Amino acid sequence: MTFNLDTYLQELEKLVNIDSGSKCLAGVERVGEYFADKFKTLGWKITRHNFDQTIAPCFEISNTDKEAYDVLLLGHIDTVFPAGTVQERPFIIKDKRAYGPGVIDMKSCILSTYYALEQLQAEGKLQDKAICLILNSEEEVGSNFTQTWIETLAAKSRYVLVIESARVNGDLVLSRKGLGRYDLEFKGVSAHAGVAPENGISAIGELAYWITQLHSLTDIAAGLTVNVGVVSGGTAANVIAEQAKAEVDFRYVNPQQIEQIERKLKELIAHSQQTGVKVIIQGGANRPPMIPNEKTKVLCALTEKIGQEVGVEVNWAATGGGSDGNFTAAIGIPTIDGLGPVGGGAHSATEYLEIESIEKRLLLLKKLIERAPQL
Structure with missing residues (x-):
């Protein structure tokens, strides 16, 4: 399938221009439903979870009825920004960067994941692979109601790929405090x-x-x-x-x-x-800390090899910020993070996405989803 950047950015604009801070429950649900509807068109199974009335629904999206998964993808649909932020500073593009609340943390990341999975399915490369995507609605406030759900799905998965953004310099994330x-x-x-x-x-x-x-x-x-x-x-x-x-x-x-x-x-x-x-x-x-194990290091080596093939230099960073990957790594599941596009300024008014990073990072993620189960 041919990637169309203009279409991608049009979709991203719609998503960014939805107030979806963790406490903006209706907005978070709208973002989740947007992706649920897109995956329904691919024939994927959608399960809504209402874990607590104080958080928006979470979504479990899978291409299989199997009980175990080859790859579990972790994403979140909430941001840190309060209601009214979109009105103050909606989505804009300036100097090869896209700006707006949640543009890199992590609406572009989930959108890239959808495109990667759509392309893999169209190419017939998911027929023997069991994939599950989590869309958490409360990651930014600690995943208090969703931790057990995340750990349960991770425990029956071979690999976990966290689709948070790459670091400002393009590094992927190997460990977190x-x-x-x-x-x-x-x-x-x-x-x-x-x-x-x-x-x-x-x-x-x-x-x-x-x-x-x-x-x-x-x-x-x-x-x-x-x-x-x-x-x-x-x-x-x-x-x-x-x-x-x-x-x-x-x-x-x-x-x-x-x-x-x-x-x-x-x-x-x-x-x-x-x-x-x-x-x-x-x-x-x-x-808990996100600490790589030996199987994680094998997954890292594959990621580096794919990076060479697609023209992405893969380096690894340690960070003080947490993600839901902390939970999955702590129970021993090979987990790597930072597989979204490149950007910076997360949790601030200067949050941005490097537009030129979108297509290559999408390709890196796509090939990793395809080949990781072969390890």
Whole structure:
């Protein structure tokens, strides 16, 4: 089949111009239904999953009734952008790049996957291959309701290909850090800050101390980062703050680093700076690290060989960002990531897709889907 870039970009524009942040449930569902309808025309089996009322439906798309798969493809149909983002900055093309919310993370990636599978089917190259594509509706908020589903499908698959975008320099992704978060709530005692400050216990004061202590755990060389990214608290400048809250993100490469964070939290509770402050901690690790095994390295070698054949230089990157591939790699299934087009600026107003990368990256993915089951 001949690839038509203009048609591809017209389709991509429709998809990008749908607000589909994780909490924009109707928009996420529209994106999922768009792809479901396209795969229905190919005769593929579509299964909708409504895992929870707080997330949009997820889609399981397969060309087979078999219980096991040669290749499981992982994608997500939610973005990080709130309702109204499309109106502020809709899809545009400028200087060989396409821009818009979700253009590289990951609407173009799923669209490229559809084109690859459509072409393989038309060429008769999927007749003896069992393929399944997951479209997750809550990847950007942690896959809390979908992790078990993903792991169950991965456990009966030979290989997992994660269709997130390639890195800015074109690298594919071989390993990812594990990640997690904590929600912290501090409860102190309010008092007039000018008249009777000695009667108050500042929740904000205690939180400020915790921020510096938690940030001190960050060790870039060791792959551990801790970031207090969201804080709130207090009611007025002249009132000792009775309450404060914080949201903490952490990334790690081994379980000992989780233990290190947990020890610090226990130490902070036991030796608070503000006597009498109560602290409630919720959360923990929610994605294990994505670490390649020996079978993954064989899959990497095949990817590099195909790259030489299609004119794509294949190099591998490690990243601190998580994906659903973290789950599949952790249960031992060979998993590689970053098989979508090249782009950058994900999760920001500058998110972009390198248009010239689309066709070659599509061909790389297509040939890998075709040949991976032969390993």
